[in-house]
Amino acid sequence: MFERREFLKFLAASPLLTNYSAFAQEVEETTGERLTDPSEVINVFEMEAVARTKVPPAHFGYLVTGVDSDGTLRANREGYTRFQIRPHRLVDVSRNDMSVNVLGSEAQSPFFLCPVGGQGAFHPDAELASARAAAVKGHHMILSTMSSTAIEAVAEARDSPLWFQLYSTNRWEYTEAMLRRAEAAGCTAVALTIDLPGGRNTETDRLLAREDDRDCAVCHTPPRVKPIFEGLNMRGVGITDPSLTWDVIGRMKEVTNMRVIIKGVEVGTDAALAVQHGADGIIVSNHGGRATETGRGTIECLPEVVAAVNGRIPVIIDGGIRRGTDAFKALALGASAVGIGRPYVWGLGAFGQAGVERVLDLLNRELAITMRGSGTPTIADIGSSYVLDAGHRVPRGRLGRDIL
Numbered sequence: 063m064f065e066r067r068e069f070l071k072f073l074a075a076s077p078l079l080t081n082y083s084a085f086a087q088e089v090e091e092t093t094g095e096r097l098t099d100p101s102e103v104i105n106v107f108e109m110e111a112v113a114r115t116k117v118p119p120a121h122f123g124y125l126v127t128g129v130d131s132d133g134t135l136r137a138n139r140e141g142y143t144r145f146q147i148r149p150h151r152l153v154d155v156s157r158n159d160m161s162v163n164v165l166g167s168e169a170q171s172p173f174f175l176c177p178v179g180g181q182g183a184f185h186p187d188a189e190l191a192s193a194r195a196a197a198v199k200g201h202h203m204i205l206s207t208m209s210s211t212a213i214e215a216v217a218e219a220r221d222s223p224l225w226f227q228l229y230s231t232n233r234w235e236y237t238e239a240m241l242r243r244a245e246a247a248g249c250t251a252v253a254l255t256i257d258l259p260g261g262r263n264t265e266t267d268r269l270l271a272r273e274d275d276r277d278c279a280v281c282h283t284p285p286r287v288k289p290i291f292e293g294l295n296m297r298g299v300g301i302t303d304p305s306l307t308w309d310v311i312g313r314m315k316e317v318t319n320m321r322v323i324i325k326g327v328e329v330g331t332d333a334a335l336a337v338q339h340g341a342d343g344i345i346v347s348n349h350g351g352r353a354t355e356t357g358r359g360t361i362e363c364l365p366e367v368v369a370a371v372n373g374r375i376p377v378i379i380d381g382g383i384r385r386g387t388d389a390f391k392a393l394a395l396g397a398s399a400v401g402i403g404r405p406y407v408w409g410l411g412a413f414g415q416a417g418v419e420r421v422l423d424l425l426n427r428e429l430a431i432t433m434r435g436s437g438t439p440t441i442a443d444i445g446s447s448y449v450l451d452a453g454h455r456v457p458r459g460r461l462g463r464d465i466l
């Protein structure tokens with residue numbers, strides 16, 4: 063019988079199957095075609111397999127890609143293997159409460175939907191489907207500057223305060239215009255993304271685009287204007303501003319009453335600077351491995367950021383979170399909430415709103431099981447004594463499959 067390792071090697075080498083499997087975040091041997099209803103999907107990796115069968119190769123490439131050789135992308139997943147759970151027993155866990163309040167916004171669960179641009183590439187309902195799923199399940203959502211859908215429509219579908227992710231552009235008057243529009247749409251917080259000042263090299267994206275035989279020019283003919291830029295002349299304007307420094311926080315606060323969150327912090331000294339300059343929150347993030355190559359996994363960055371912030375403002379994390387146990391570890395290490403990017407977009411690409419809801423259900427169920435199994439009835443109970451840093455990454459694999 064085929065050993066799992068040999069099987070994976072076979073997948074990686076097969077000219078028929080490789081193109082997608084080689085890029086899969088974590089290979090599950092299930093074929094996506096077989097799963098026709100969201101309820102059949104047992105974990106987020108299977109949701110990725112279904113999305114692969116529905117989303118065109120070039121768009122799927124945009125979703126899965128890291129940068130260069132995808133080293134940081136991998137580190138985000140592998141970093142979690144370094145940390146092990148220390149369960150405490152015989153605690154009354156008959157009640158399970160996963161609710162959180164971050165910067166005054168209530169949510170039923172610590173998982174929030176990260177800003178992911180251009181969701182029209184994955185499903186015609188795009189950000190509206192994600193927002194409706196977030197509303198039904200009571201999750202926070204941050205809307206990307208690069209949203210395919212107008213912020214006002216998404217805010218209505220979200221039906222609770224939405225947060226807005228900002229790429230400042232290199233024109234300050236445009237930054238001001240976007241901040242005013244987001245606030246007028248009802249957003250209560252803005253997350254400024256600071257990890258892409260120098261562009262990026264998304265090779266996996268380009269490799270998968272080669273597999274796509276559709277004529278990209280049909281849809282991607284310039285000038286393309288995202289809804290948030292309507293009324294602004296974007297000709298020659300950069301999406302990010304390489305000259306930004308920490309005083310941007312104060313400048314934003316002069317324009318808006320929204321809480322200002324800094325997204326893309328990886329080191330403690332930057333976290334301290336963010337607090338010093340008046341940030342209301344920090345997201346430990348490397349853009350899902352899409353910014354700087356050969357970085358650490360975000361879970362490995364979290365402890366030094368939490369130590370530097372020392373409880374003064376909430377620290378949130380995203381990158382590589384695929385299991386309830388991942389969320390539990392991040393919460394134990396001091397995160398106030400945990401973001402998912404690709405997993406909910408796999409759900410979106412696979413089944414639209416129902417797929418996003420299924421992903422949230424799966425992750426919430428896994429987290430609830432982990433919380434009960436570890437003796438932590440509420441999120442606030444999940445402290446540092448529930449996790450151990452092994453100091454090195456531990457190989458992972460599905461043992462059950464190895465012995466089949």
Ligand SMILES: Cc1cc2nc3c(=O)[nH]c(=O)nc-3n(C[C@H](O)[C@H](O)[C@H](O)COP(=O)(O)O)c2cc1C
Pocket residue numbers: 124125126138176177178179206207208227255325347348349350351352380381382383401402403404405
């Ligand atoms: C397809 C895609 C598009 C993204 N677009 C944005 C964006 O517009 N703004 C932003 O701040 N982050 C963006 N991100 C990064 C996410 O907000 C988040 O940091 C990352 O996806 C988390 O990692 P994960 O995908 O491993 O969960 C994007 C990520 C992906 C996968």
